[in-house]
Amino acid sequence: MLNPDDHLNDPAFFATGAHYALFDRLREDDPVHWTTSPDGRGYWSVFRHAHVKAVLNDPLLFSSEREGVAPVVDAEMAAVVREAWGVGKHIATIDPPRHADYREVIAAPFLPKALSAGEARTRRLIGEIFDQLPAHGEIDLVSDLAVRIPMAVICDLLKLPAGDWAAMLDWGKMAIGGTDPEYQRGTAAETTAYGFRQLFDYSDGQAAQRRGCPWTDPLSLLANAAVKGQALTPAEIAHNAVQVILAGFETTRNAFSGGVLALLEHPAQMALLRAEPKLLRLAAEEFVRWSDPVISLMRTTTADTELGGKNIREGERVLLWFASANRDAEAFDRPYEFDVTRHPNVHLGFGAGPHFCLGGPLAKLEIRLAMEELLARYDGIEITGPVTRVHSTFVGGLKHLPVRLKPHLPRAVAG
Numbered sequence: 001m002l003n004p005d006d007h008l009n010d011p012a013f014f015a016t017g018a019h020y021a022l023f024d025r026l027r028e029d030d031p032v033h034w035t036t037s038p039d040g041r042g043y044w045s046v047f048r049h050a051h052v053k054a055v056l057n058d059p060l061l062f063s064s065e066r067e068g069v070a071p072v073v074d075a076e077m078a079a080v081v082r083e084a085w086g087v088g089k090h091i092a093t094i095d096p097p098r099h100a101d102y103r104e105v106i107a108a109p110f111l112p113k114a115l116s117a118g119e120a121r122t123r124r125l126i127g128e129i130f131d132q133l134p135a136h137g138e139i140d141l142v143s144d145l146a147v148r149i150p151m152a153v154i155c156d157l158l159k160l161p162a163g164d165w166a167a168m169l170d171w172g173k174m175a176i177g178g179t180d181p182e183y184q185r186g187t188a189a190e191t192t193a194y195g196f197r198q199l200f201d202y203s204d205g206q207a208a209q210r211r212g213c214p215w216t217d218p219l220s221l222l223a224n225a226a227v228k229g230q231a232l233t234p235a236e237i238a239h240n241a242v243q244v245i246l247a248g249f250e251t252t253r254n255a256f257s258g259g260v261l262a263l264l265e266h267p268a269q270m271a272l273l274r275a276e277p278k279l280l281r282l283a284a285e286e287f288v289r290w291s292d293p294v295i296s297l298m299r300t301t302t303a304d305t306e307l308g309g310k311n312i313r314e315g316e317r318v319l320l321w322f323a324s325a326n327r328d329a330e331a332f333d334r335p336y337e338f339d340v341t342r343h344p345n346v347h348l349g350f351g352a353g354p355h356f357c358l359g360g361p362l363a364k365l366e367i368r369l370a371m372e373e374l375l376a377r378y379d380g381i382e383i384t385g386p387v388t389r390v391h392s393t394f395v396g397g398l399k400h401l402p403v404r405l406k407p408h409l410p411r412a413v414a415g
């Protein structure tokens with residue numbers, strides 16, 4: 001039997017779905033587990049919901065800024081992420097108290113009030129993507145629908161030209177999914193670096209055009225922002241823009257496609273949603289819990305501390321396994337039951353504490369509207385080929401979901 005650490009460091013393992021059984025065992029036997037890693041430094045793996053939540057709520061002791069938040073455990077990749085992702089320059093990797101100032105710069109367009117005002121437009125954008133699907137209904141639900149919906153929505157929000165989406169999708173896959181052989185150009189680290197570099201240059205160019213512009217989209221807000229009277233540097237602007245773009249589409253695609261697969265595997269839940277589409281608001285939370293778009297995130301300790309009976313020293317890395325926390329029986333009734341009516345649903349899919357996902361309300365809106373559209377347009381959805389998952393310990397989910405969509409038959413005209 002392999003050492004569990006070999007699995008925890010292996011992106012391919014997370015494409016098998018076998019990680020849930022491993023997590024069940026480790027949550028019980030060694031919930032804060034010292035894990036050896038390819039870079040020789042090792043890190044603490046945290047599996048229980050209560051521990052993951054406690055760490056997220058203590059951002060001064062468990063820093064996002066020291067080494068970033070990506071679960072990077074080999075030295076070549078660590079250097080790439082620090083540089084290419086701009087650790088310390090964008091809100092996900094800035095610690096309090098500085099963090100709040102940066103978050104405030106871009107928060108307004110993501111608040112529920114702003115999103116409600118734009119709901120009709122978001123619905124229309126999503127409808128247009130469905131309109132473009134082939135009439136024969138044979139599609140890859142991931143590439144034809146799940147990736148295109150959040151891409152269209154975030155680019156519309158940032159006022160980025162539709163002609164650039166295809167390139168951005170490719171760069172995004174490389175930046176976030178560099179550990180997956182299907183996306184690679186060279187090594188995983190080279191692929192990640194390339195994806196981030198392209199997105200950075202693109203965002204930098206777009207931001208340059210927005211300086212002095214009165215628009216109120218997040219990119220224009222960044223391009224013209226000052227924090228404590230100091231204008232953001234071009235690097236801060238571009239890194240924050242990349243963060244918003246990537247966070248905008250790489251995670252939501254997984255929650256939507258993972259939600260569709262879950263419904264196909266649980267037909268009674270699908271029938272319930274067809275009968276009561278209002279349940280989609282609750283269901284969106286369960287899609288996120290069930291599909292675990294963010295598998296893990298990292299923190300680094302700023303002082304010696306104790307967690308789950310283990311002594312953790314200053315400067316050690318702590319890896320938070322969200323995919324484990326979201327199946328913890330201490331936090332969820334029937335954690336392995338997919339239940340679109342689950343309430344309360346205390347999943348940590350959007351994180352917790354000051355870095356709690358800024359785009360959560362937008363993601364849930366997109367998922368709800370896209371699911372409404374899918375169920376309203378199609379009567380039958382069947383899987384027609386192998387379902388595959390991204391090789392990643394970070395942002396994971398479906399890579400391919402081939403399906404046949406059967407439209408509703410037109411209603412017979414009475415009379």
Ligand code: HEM
Binds near residue numbers: 103255288297356362
């Ligand atoms: C289902 C979809 C999504 C999931 C599962 C998700 C998950 C997360 C998680 C777990 C965090 C916390 C990071 C941390 O604690 O280090 C986060 C932060 C963030 N997310 Fe999302 N996210 C999603 C969609 C979005 C969307 C659509 C956007 C919009 C642009 C977005 C923007 C952000 C930003 C800007 C942060 C950083 C917030 C901060 O550090 O203050 N996310 N997200």
